[in-house]
Amino acid sequence: MQRINKNVVLALLTLTSSVFLLFQLYYYKYYLSPKNGPAFSRVKGSQSGQDNTRWHVVKKFLGLVSSHNVPVYLIDPLVLGLINKDIKQLRSSSDGSSPECKYFCAPRDFTTFALLDKTWKHETGLFRSAEKMGFQWLKIQNKDPRLEGMDDLSGIEIPLHYIFRLASHAIHVVVFYERSGNYLWHGQLRLKQHMDRKFVPFRKLHFGRYPGAYGKLVLLPVSIDELKVQIPKNPSQFLEEMSHARFLECRYREARAFFQLYPDDTSLDAVEFRKKAKALLHLAALTLNNLGVRFWLSSGTCLGWYRQCNIIPYSKDVDLGIFIKDYKSDIIPAFWKAGLPLKHKFGKVEDSLELSFQGEGDVKLDIFFFYEEDDHIWNGGTQAKSGKKFKYLFPKFTLCWTEFVELKVHVPCETLQYIEANYGKDWKEPVKTWDWKSSPPNVQYNGMWPVDEWDDVIQVY
Numbered sequence: 097m098q099r100i101n102k103n104v105v106l107a108l109l110t111l112t113s114s115v116f117l118l119f120q121l122y123y124y125k126y127y128l129s130p131k132n133g134p135a136f137s138r139v140k141g142s143q144s145g146q147d148n149t150r151w152h153v154v155k156k157f158l159g160l161v162s163s164h165n166v167p168v169y170l171i172d173p174l175v176l177g178l179i180n181k182d183i184k185q186l187r188s189s190s191d192g193s194s195p196e197c198k199y200f201c202a203p204r205d206f207t208t209f210a211l212l213d214k215t216w217k218h219e220t221g222l223f224r225s226a227e228k229m230g231f232q233w234l235k236i237q238n239k240d241p242r243l244e245g246m247d248d249l250s251g252i253e254i255p256l257h258y259i260f261r262l263a264s265h266a267i268h269v270v271v272f273y274e275r276s277g278n279y280l281w282h283g284q285l286r287l288k289q290h291m292d293r294k295f296v297p298f299r300k301l302h303f304g305r306y307p308g309a310y311g312k313l314v315l316l317p318v319s320i321d322e323l324k325v326q327i328p329k330n331p332s333q334f335l336e337e338m339s340h341a342r343f344l345e346c347r348y349r350e351a352r353a354f355f356q357l358y359p360d361d362t363s364l365d366a367v368e369f370r371k372k373a374k375a376l377l378h379l380a381a382l383t384l385n386n387l388g389v390r391f392w393l394s395s396g397t398c399l400g401w402y403r404q405c406n407i408i409p410y411s412k413d414v415d416l417g418i419f420i421k422d423y424k425s426d427i428i429p430a431f432w433k434a435g436l437p438l439k440h441k442f443g444k445v446e447d448s449l450e451l452s453f454q455g456e457g458d459v460k461l462d463i464f465f466f467y468e469e470d471d472h473i474w475n476g477g478t479q480a481k482s483g484k485k486f487k488y489l490f491p492k493f494t495l496c497w498t499e500f501v502e503l504k505v506h507v508p509c510e511t512l513q514y515i516e517a518n519y520g521k522d523w524k525e526p527v528k529t530w531d532w533k534s535s536p537p538n539v540q541y542n543g544m545w546p547v548d549e550w551d552d553v554i555q556v557y
Contacts, residue, residue, distance in 0.1 A: 148201070149203070149263055149264055149265055150200055150201065150202070150203060150204060150207065150265050151197060151200045151201050151321060151323075153207075153262045153263065153265040153267065154200050154207055154265075154267070154323060155323055156229055156231075156262065157209075157231075157260060157262075157267045158323060158324070158325065160222070160225055160226055160229060160231070160260075161222070163225065164218070164221060164222045164225065165216070166211065166216045166222060167211070167212070167215050167216065167326070168209040168210065168211050168269060168326075169209065169210055169211075169313075169315050169325070169326035169327060169328070170207075170208075170209055170210075170325045170326065170327045171208050171209065171210045171270065171303070171327075171328070171334070171338075172207050172208040172209070172302070173208075173302050173335055173338060174202075174204070175199050175200070175207065176327065176328070176331040176334065176335055177331075177335065178198065178199055179199065179318070179320065179327060179331055180331040180332050180335070183331060186318045186319075186320065187316070187318075197321045198320070198321060199320045199321050200320070200321045200323065201321065204265075205264075205265065205266060205296065205297055205300060206259075206265065206266040206267065206268050206296060206297075206300070206301065207265070207266075207267055207268070208267075208268045208269075208270065208301070208302055208303060209267060209268070209269050209270070210269065210270045210271075210272055210282075211258075211269055211270070211271050211272065212272050212273075212274075212280070213254070213255075213271050213272065213273045213274075214273075214274065219235075219255070226260055229262075230262055231260045231261065231262050232260070232261045232262070232295075233258065233259065233260050233261070234258070234259045234261075234291065234292070234295050234296075235255055235257075235258055236255070236256050236257040236258075236259075236285055236286070236287065236291075236304075237253045237254055237255045237256055238253055238254070238256055238283055238284070238286060239252065239253055239254075240252050240253065240254045241281075241283070241307075241345050242273070242275065242276075244345070244346075244348040244349075254271075254273070254283075255271050256270075256271055256282065256283035256284070256285065256304075257269065257270055257271065257283075257285050257303075257304055258271070259295065259296055261295065261296060266295075266296040268296075268301055268302075268303065268304075270282050270303045270304070271283075272310070274312075275309075275499055275504070276499065276502045277499045277502055277503050277504035277505075278312070278504070279309055279310065279311060279312065279497075279504040280309070280310045280311070280312060280313070281307065281308070281309050281310075281343060282303060282304075282307060282308050283304075283307050284304060284305070284306060284307050285298065285301065285303070285304025285305070302338075306341075306342045306343065307342070307343040307344075307345065308338070308341035308342060308343055308497075309341055309343040309497035309499075309504055310334070310337050310338075310341060311337065313328050313329070313334070314328070314329040314330075315327065315328065315329060316328070316329040340495070341497065342496045342497065342509065343496060343497045343498065344496045344497070344498045344507060344509065344511070345498070345499075346401065346405040346498060346499065346500070347402065347405065348405060350403070351403070351404045351405040351406070354403055354404050354524065355404065358526055360404075360406075361409045361410070363409075365409075366409035366410075369407075369409050369412070369459065370406070370407045370409060372455065372456050372457055372459045373407045373411075373413075373414050373455075373459055374407065374501045374502075375455075375456070376414050376436075376455040376456065376459055376461055377397070377414050377500075377501060377503060377505075378501075378503055379434055379435075379436065379455075380414065380416060380431075380436075380453075380461050381503055381505060382434075383430050383431055383434045383436075384416075384418075384427075386430070387424055387426065387427065387430055388424075389418060389422050389423075389424055389427065390418070390419070390422050390495070390506065391416045391417060391418045391422075391463075391505075391506065392416065392417050392418075392495055392505070392506035392507055392508060393415070393416065393417075393498075393500065393505060393506070393507050394415045394416055394417035394464055395415035395417075395462070395464070395518060396408055396411040396413070396415055397411070397414055397415040397416070398415070398507055398508070398511070398514065398515065399515055399518075399519060399523060401498065401500045401507060402507075402511050402512075402515055403515075403523065403524060405500075406501070407501065408526075410528050412458065412459065412460075413459065413460045413461065413462050414455070414459070414460075414461045414462070415462050415464065416461070416462070416463050416464070417463075417464050417465075417466055417475070418463060418464070418465050418466065419465070419466050419468070420445065420449065420465045420466060420467050420468075421468075423445055423449070423465060427451070427463075428441075428451065431453050431461075436453040436454060436455060436461060437453065437454050437557070438451065438452070438453060438454075438555075438557055439452040439453055439454045439460055439556075439557055440452045440480070440555060440556045440557060441555040442476075442477070442478035442480070442553060442554060442555070443465075443476055443478055443553055444552065444553055445465075447476065448465075448475075448476025448477070448478060448485055448487075448542070448553075449465040449476070450462070450463070450464055450465065450475070450476065450477065450478065451463045451465075466490075468492070471492070472489050472490060472491060472492065473489075473490045473491075473492055473493065474487050474488055474489050474490065475487075475488050475490075476488070476542065477532060477533070477539075478545065478553065478554060479533065480554050480556055482544075483544050483545040483547065483550060483554065484533075484541070484543075484544055484545075485541075485542040485543050485544060485545060486532075486533060486539055486540065486541060486542055487539070487540045487541075487542040488517075488518070488536060488538050488539050488540075489517065489538045489540065490513075490514060490517045490518070490538065491510065491513050491514075491517060493508040493509060493510045493513070493514055494508070494509045494510070495507070495508065495509060496508070496509040517537070517538045518536055518537075518538055519536070519537070520537045
């Protein structure tokens with residue numbers, strides 16, 4: 097048998113090892129490196145290889161969802177902000193051609209899309225295809241809040257967020273649901289214990305820190321950076337909604353506990369009052385929304401939402417709050433046109449304004465106007481027969497959305513502080529005898545209206 101030359105064998109082994117090492121370096125650099133992402137050809141107008149990664153990941157994702165008929169639309173606030181500046185040009189342009197990659201080539205960790213739940217239900221095939229394309233994915237789900245009021249169904253979970261990751265970029269898909277108040281809702285992004293908290297930089301995601309509520313959207317197809325996407329038809333309006341979209345769910349568990357201690361009034365009178373109060377609240381919301389006047393549930397109506405997820409049957413009225421800066425002179429004519437005549441008007445725009453409108457039967461609508469000071473917010477009250485003024489002090493608060501009697505409506509985000517200011521620490525206990533001049537812990541005597549102003553500041557109809 098012919099002897100093998102050791103030097104030849106050594107040279108062959110060295111060459112093979114070198115080739116394998118070079119292949120490993122190439123594979124890591126162009127396919128696995130989180131810094132550079134996969135090796136993609138350059139897109140028109142891009143500035144560097146790193147810029148290409150995001151564009152190609154978005155392109156692959158759009159191809160993936162298109163092949164599975166998943167109608168996603170773009171809600172990424174940073175991209176929409178850029179699009180909004182060019183919206184007229186994009187609407188008039190057929191292909192969105194541009195000499196540079198303007199929207200999807202800026203290096204970012206993620207891009208955000210949305211999906212309306214009822215438009216797609218077949219996720220298994222999508223995930224398999226995603227894995228074949230190199231995507232890793234994560235599904236976040238939680239209890240369906242629409243069923244929380246039903247004890248036997250409250251454990252059902254629904255998908256709230258999907259995240260697809262490829263190389264150094266992630267696609268965040270926010271799932272929107274239609275709620276009975278004729279609006280869109282998305283849930284909070286809460287990771288369960290077994291989930292990888294390093295999958296993406298979750299703290300940086302634009303959606304999911306809180307649940308959110310939005311008006312229904314009209315979508316506009318556009319072509320940007322040679323990619324066809326759908327966007328909200330009015331990007332600036334969507335971005336404005338996003339800045340004030342935080343949603344608070346009704347506290348169903350606490351409401352059930354309340355009714356165990358204090359059984360609900362189901363008498364015919366209580367049922368009839370709640371029916372009239374609900375109709376009055378819906379009509380008031382429609383009227384104020386048409387005027388563009390922001391309002392929230394206040395006083396006993398807010399307490400009913402927070403404590404028992406319903407209208408308090410012995411309250412006898414509906415209470416709303418409006419910041420005085422949002423006051424409009426056509427509020428009274430608009431309510432009159434809606435069939436709600438003015439019952440009384442106390443105070444004036446500069447001081448302690450309060451309006452009351454007559455609803456069906458003996459149900460009335462009270463609107464309190466709130467004035468902002470350096471360290472607190474207050475609304476006023478007037479005693480018609482004496483001209484005495486009162487002031488109700490509240491800690492400063494912001495506004496969140498909620499759903500109440502099938503209506504999307506604002507409440508103070510800091511609800512507990514708001515209610516405790518108005519009703520004290522014992523707000524959980526029903527109180528059927530209430531004196532608006534002395535019962536609230538936050539009430540203060542605020543002097544007298546001058547007699548010569550009574551005709552203007554004390555008007556009763």
